[in-house]
Amino acid sequence: MRIAVVGAGWAGLAAAVRATQAGDDVTVFEAAAMPGGRARSDDAGDGATDNGQHILLGGYARTLDLMRTVGVDVEDALLRVPLRVMHADGSGFALPASGPRLLAAARALVSARGFGALDKLSAVAMTLAWQWRGFRCPPDMTVDQLLRRAPTARVRSRLIEPLCVAALNTPMAQASAEVFLAVMRDSLFGARDAADLLLPRRPLGHLLPLPAVAWLRTNGATVHLRRRVTALAIHDGAWQLACAPGPDDACDPGPPFDRVILATPATDAARLTRTLAPAWSAAAGALAHEPIVTIALTAPPRAWPAPMLALDANDIDAPAQFAFKLGEQPPGVDRVTLVVSAAGRWLERGNEGVATAAVAQYRRSFDIGPGEAVELASVRADKRATFRCTAGVVRPAMDILPGLRAAADWVAGPYPATLESAVTAGEAAARASGR
Numbered sequence: 559m560r561i562a563v564v565g566a567g568w569a570g571l572a573a574a575v576r577a578t579q580a581g582d583d584v585t586v587f588e589a590a591a592m593p594g595g596r597a598r599s600d601d602a603g604d605g606a607t608d609n610g611q612h613i614l615l616g617g618y619a620r621t622l623d624l625m626r627t628v629g630v631d632v633e634d635a636l637l638r639v640p641l642r643v644m645h646a647d648g649s650g651f652a653l654p655a656s657g658p659r660l661l662a663a664a665r666a667l668v669s670a671r672g673f674g675a676l677d678k679l680s681a682v683a684m685t686l687a688w689q690w691r692g693f694r695c696p697p698d699m700t701v702d703q704l705l706r707r708a709p710t711a712r713v714r715s716r717l718i719e720p721l722c723v724a725a726l727n728t729p730m731a732q733a734s735a736e737v738f739l740a741v742m743r744d745s746l747f748g749a750r751d752a753a754d755l756l757l758p759r760r761p762l763g764h765l766l767p768l769p770a771v772a773w774l775r776t777n778g779a780t781v782h783l784r785r786r787v788t789a790l791a792i793h794d795g796a797w798q799l800a801c802a803p804g805p806d807d808a809c810d811p812g813p814p815f816d817r818v819i820l821a822t823p824a825t826d827a828a829r830l831t832r833t834l835a836p837a838w839s840a841a842a843g844a845l846a847h848e849p850i851v852t853i854a855l856t857a858p859p860r861a862w863p864a865p866m867l868a869l870d871a872n873d874i875d876a877p878a879q880f881a882f883k884l885g886e887q888p889p890g891v892d893r894v895t896l897v898v899s900a901a902g903r904w905l906e907r908g909n910e911g912v913a914t915a916a917v918a919q920y921r922r923s924f925d926i927g928p929g930e931a932v933e934l935a936s937v938r939a940d941k942r943a944t945f946r947c948t949a950g951v952v953r954p955a956m957d958i959l960p961g962l963r964a965a966a967d968w969v970a971g972p973y974p975a976t977l978e979s980a981v982t983a984g985e986a987a988a989r990a991s992g993r
């Protein structure tokens with residue numbers, strides 16, 4: 559089977575690796591100079607800059623397995639820590655590493671610091687109610703509606719909101735309760751280490767994209783970088799691709815393909831299928847997107863209770879939900895990354911407006927006085943970071959036409975846009991393409 563994979567993000571790479579393992583003749587076309595899509599590094603060096611701070615979870619079974627397949631030492635590449643939603647003052651929630659999950663979650667809620675007895679009681683009652691209903695709810699229910707009767711305002715803002723925005727990249731007022739509950743079921747209340755945070759110790763390119771490209775080339779697949787596919791057509795059951803020439807060569811996509819896997823963002827997939835499959839293309843083109851802003855700064859050193867901290871975010875003067883201090887720190891200074899998820903409303907103030915508010919928020923959170931310097935190093939806004947995971951959102955199916963499939967984090971599935979969704983979709987498309 560000759561298979562073309564369009565796009566070398568984590569979904570496309572997953573599809574390409576699994577199809578190659580199954581014995582298919584695979585060619586990957588990637589428009590950018592570096593593989594990895596939204597989870598890529600700028601270059602192949604050890605000090606490369608990433609497209610944005612990413613964290614993985616212990617429950618990302620497909621992703622971790624794929625990383626191992628292409629030769630990545632997962633234990634070395636990722637720092638594993640039990641889930642904690644901790645604040646700079648040490649208050650918050652820390653999931654114990656052992657014990658049955660429901661009990662562990664209940665223990666964590668009961669021993670959470672900075673919450674009163676009523677908060678804890680309401681949080682335990684809320685999770686028992688979720689469990690009782692099998693983590694199910696109507697598909698058009700929002701997370702706000704799910705929380706209507708419980709829990710307390712403090713549990714909502716300091717526990718549920720950071721989890722919801724981090725997982726779904728969508729504000730609670732619009733976020734799908736069905737998807738949120740699926741994430742809770744399979745992480746917080748899933749297998750023993752499913753909720754563990756896996757924090758990258760290396761640039762994203764080294765976690766999967768670069769080793770996967772090397773693995774593909776060693777195992778007989780062809781990978782073209784800087785090669786944008788511009789059109790798709792089918793003649794006598796065989797797929798023909800047109801592509802834009804790279805800087806060094808003309809574009810020859812080679813003989814026709816038996817199957818094509820479209821692993822691009824939704825807007826590109828919609829464009830490539832407009833005349834071939836108008837209804838599917840319209841569904842892909844209709845998905846709304848939500849930005850994420852990543853801010854890097856240096857600040858006076860402070861003791862952190864955990865390498866990833868939750869910040870109190872609001873719509874007025876506090877955009878960032880999480881702060882990260884990872885890896886070795888230079889002497890006398892903290893190198894920090896702030897993440898603003900569901901950043902649509904904030905970007906109306908421009909990159910500079912978001913960054914200024916985030917720096918001021920950081921100063922307040924860590925009690926940094928006017929005489930101490932906080933230097934802004936960079937601001938990256940990814941305007942289409944993920945699809946907006948709203949209540950009742952309709953996501954396009956994997957199957958487009960016979961021999962043409964989509965694989966990406968936005969394809970129909972139970973989870974929000976994550977690396978694991980992308981890899982799972984890529985593997986599913988490769989399996990289906992083999993038939």
Ligand SMILES: Cc1cc2nc3c(=O)[nH]c(=O)nc-3n(C[C@H](O)[C@H](O)[C@H](O)COP(=O)(O)OP(=O)(O)OC[C@H]3O[C@@H](n4cnc5c(N)ncnc54)[C@H](O)[C@@H]3O)c2cc1C
Pocket residue numbers: 564565566567568569570587588589590593594595596597609610611612613614785786787788821822823826850851852940942943944965966967968975976977978980
């Ligand atoms: C700032 C940020 C932070 C995030 N944080 C997390 C996190 O902490 N945890 C997590 O799990 N997920 C996170 N995500 C989401 C995660 O990055 C995505 O879910 C995942 O990378 C999507 O992979 P994909 O392969 O589906 O799509 P993409 O990564 O978008 O890959 C698509 C590829 O197709 C290529 N392409 C497009 N058009 C063409 C064409 N015509 N021809 C050839 N190639 C083409 C693109 O260049 C791209 O490389 C984050 C995303 C962002 C932006």
